[in-house]
Amino acid sequence: MQPPTPEPRPAYALFDGRPVMAFREESSRRTFIKGAALVGVGGAFVAYTAGDPRAFAQDSASDLEILNYALTLEYLEAEFYTQGLAGNVLSGRDLELVTPIRDHEKAHVTALTQTVQSLGGKPAEMPKFMFPEGTFTDKNMFLTAASMFEELGVTAYHGQVPLIQSAEILGAAAAIAGVESRHAAVIADLLGGDPFPAPFEANKPMAEVLAAAGQFIQS
Amino acid sequence: MKRRDLIRGAATVIPASIALQMLGTKFAFAQDGDFDNPVDVLNYALTLEYLEAEFYRQGNAASLLDGKAAQYLQKIQTDEEAHVMVITDTINKLGGSPVPAPEVDFGQAFASSASYLDAAYTFENLGVSAYLGAAPSLFAEKELLSAAASIFGVEARHAAILGVLLEKPAEGGVYMGATETPMSREEVLQAAAPFIVSTVTR
Numbered sequence: 001m002q003p004p005t006p007e008p009r010p011a012y013a014l015f016d017g018r019p020v021m022a023f024r025e026e027s028s029r030r031t032f033i034k035g036a037a038l039v040g041v042g043g044a045f046v047a048y049t050a051g052d053p054r055a056f057a058q059d060s061a062s063d064l065e066i067l068n069y070a071l072t073l074e075y076l077e078a079e080f081y082t083q084g085l086a087g088n089v090l091s092g093r094d095l096e097l098v099t100p101i102r103d104h105e106k107a108h109v110t111a112l113t114q115t116v117q118s119l120g121g122k123p124a125e126m127p128k129f130m131f132p133e134g135t136f137t138d139k140n141m142f143l144t145a146a147s148m149f150e151e152l153g154v155t156a157y158h159g160q161v162p163l164i165q166s167a168e169i170l171g172a173a174a175a176i177a178g179v180e181s182r183h184a185a186v187i188a189d190l191l192g193g194d195p196f197p198a199p200f201e202a203n204k205p206m207a208e209v210l211a212a213a214g215q216f217i218q219s
Numbered sequence: 220m221k222r223r224d225l226i227r228g229a230a231t232v233i234p235a236s237i238a239l240q241m242l243g244t245k246f247a248f249a250q251d252g253d254f255d256n257p258v259d260v261l262n263y264a265l266t267l268e269y270l271e272a273e274f275y276r277q278g279n280a281a282s283l284l285d286g287k288a289a290q291y292l293q294k295i296q297t298d299e300e301a302h303v304m305v306i307t308d309t310i311n312k313l314g315g316s317p318v319p320a321p322e323v324d325f326g327q328a329f330a331s332s333a334s335y336l337d338a339a340y341t342f343e344n345l346g347v348s349a350y351l352g353a354a355p356s357l358f359a360e361k362e363l364l365s366a367a368a369s370i371f372g373v374e375a376r377h378a379a380i381l382g383v384l385l386e387k388p389a390e391g392g393v394y395m396g397a398t399e400t401p402m403s404r405e406e407v408l409q410a411a412a413p414f415i416v417s418t419v420t421r
Contacts, residue, residue, distance in 0.1 A: 096388075097393060104394065104396075104397040111397075158365070161365050162362070162365045170354065170358060171355055171401070172398075175400075178347055178351065178372060178399035179395075181373070181376050182375050182376065185379045189383055195376055198373070199305075199370075199373055200301075200305075201368070201372035203365070
């Protein structure tokens with residue numbers, strides 16, 4: 001497999017493309033980059049300092065790699081909602097509807113971590129996240145970012161559906177994906193947006209998801 | 220091909236049930252023998268989609284809702300109709316015979332806006348569990364699996380928003396926990412039975 005050519009980091013609308021996620025360990029960053037390299041272009045969106053992440057490229061992602069990819073996205077969501085709810089910008093019904101979302105994302109992190117371990121794998125480390133000032137002090141900014149994360153999460157899970165090799169893992173991933181769809185709909189409704197943008201959920205390959213998540217990654 | 224055969228292949232990749240155990244979900248596969256082949260799964264889904272589409276057609280025609288609720292349920296009707304069309308097309312392309320729409324009777328569901336929304340909420344959550352329960356039976360057919368999953372996610376959106384419209388509690392009302400719960404074909408058809416007057420599905 002030809003190594004992907006690193007491309008310049010694209011400008012992102014939401015946070016001006018500022019990287020906001022840092023990996024604690026080189027191995028975790030590599031694991032994440034490995035997923036990116038698998039699909040050819042994603043690695044270009046993950047900043048790296050040493051070594052050649054493209055050396056990890058292979059032909060297809062294993063279930064373990066897919067689970068660690070999902071785990072990294074769930075870490076991002078769990079931390080986002082944890083910090084967001086600590087910001088106290090929501091109240092009443094909004095708060096009631098968003099609080100369980102944080103709890104679900106945390107439960108997904110735990111479940112995915114345990115699943116990776118049960119399969120003999122090493123769970124991806126939680127990256128360090130840094131969200132731009134203002135994200136959690138403005139209700140609209142918080143919910144807008146939440147909507148982006150949820151829709152991204154939905155498309156990420158649906159992109160992996162045909163690639164998962166174990167029926168059990170598929171069932172478990174689907175059981176999580178459905179909940180992400182509920183979150184996406186509720187957040188859209190809170191924002192006055194469209195909770196049902198299409199009759200079918202969209203899907204994105206790992207590369208595209210990592211490109212979108214790249215704005216939260218720092219090394 | 221029997222579902223049992225599909226699962227057997229997968230079981231050689233990863234020890235059976237390990238992930239499920241660790242996930243602690245209520246995940247359970249459709250009962251062995253629930254479905255004979257992919258067309259059988261699709262016809263099962265088609266029956267449920269027919270049921271939903273006709274439910275919203277009648278409910279929206281009764282003009283019980285206004286404002287955002289009316290707008291949302293109109294959109295949901297369109298979604299269900301799209302599901303009926305796509306599943307029908309798919310069965311045809313596979314050389315199968317799509318089941319006809321079942322004869323339905325929704326009883327007092329359209330007596331009031333509350334009863335309409337309540338019934339809709341029940342149908343949507345049933346649909347979510349039905350798709351999740353049937354998903355493993357499509358495991359070997361990746362295109363069908365992806366398509367079914369993409370419908371499943373939209374049913375989950377519908378279910379959540381109906382919970383919001385009904386002002387249900389967030390957890391256990393709008394959301395059904397951190398993971399969705401699958402239902403077997405038998406459980407689903409039992410739940411749908413009161414609304415189906417006649418059907419050729421099994």
